[in-house]
Amino acid sequence: MSELISDTDLVSMFIHLGIDRDSAEHFRGRIEHRLLINRCSECGxxxxxxxxxxxxxxxxxxxxxxVSGNGTIDLLIFLHQGPPAPGVDYTTPYPVASVGLDEQEGLRFTATIIGSPNDEIAIGERVTLDWIDRAGIPTPVFRLTGDAS
Ligand SMILES: [Zn+2]
Structure with missing residues (x-):
């Protein structure tokens, strides 16, 4: 368990993202650019x-x-409007993808896709995890790998 940042600092950093006891370690992982997904140690x-x-x-x-952060786009929407967010400009529809992670069938993580024009982003495309800084907050994003799934 990382102790790079206190629980109090962690909560104040991610408070607008709904941090709680069950997700605290996930958010702590973001600071180290590790995508942590809760896993059962009994059944895996x-x-x-x-x-x-x-x-x-x-x-x-x-x-x-x-997790590796490698996966396939399972669900995809483009937001034409939405809540104001730093670094988000809805004049170009903002992609939000639910990515099926390679670790387990049906395990999905939702984030935006960066680095490709919207007309290249599609369900079934392979992606890999990357990180951006959004108003000082480490934020997981995905990039297309260019591989077919
Ligand atoms: Zn279990």
Whole structure:
């Protein structure tokens, strides 16, 4: 467990993102650019969003575990409007993708896609994790790899 930042500082950094006891380690991982997904140490099942109990076997032995960040776009929307956010300009529709991570069938993490024009972003495209700074907050994003899935 990283102790680079106190719980108090962590909460104040991510408060607008709904940080809580179950997601604290996930957000702590963001500071180190590690995408941590809660995983059951009994049966090995990942789950997202973070919960205190394994949805498969009901174990409470949950360990935040770094994933590769490689996956495939499963769901995709383009926001034409939305809440004001630093670095987000809706004049170009803003992509939001739910990415199926390679670690487990049906395990998805939602983030934007950067580095490609919107007409190249599509369901089924392979992506890899990257990080950007958004108003001083380390934020996970995905980039297209250019590989077919
Ligand atoms: Zn389990």
């Amino acid at each position: 099942t990942y789950h997202q969003p973070p919960r205190p109990i394994c949805p498969r076997c009901w174990s409470t032995s949950i360990v935040p575990t770094a």
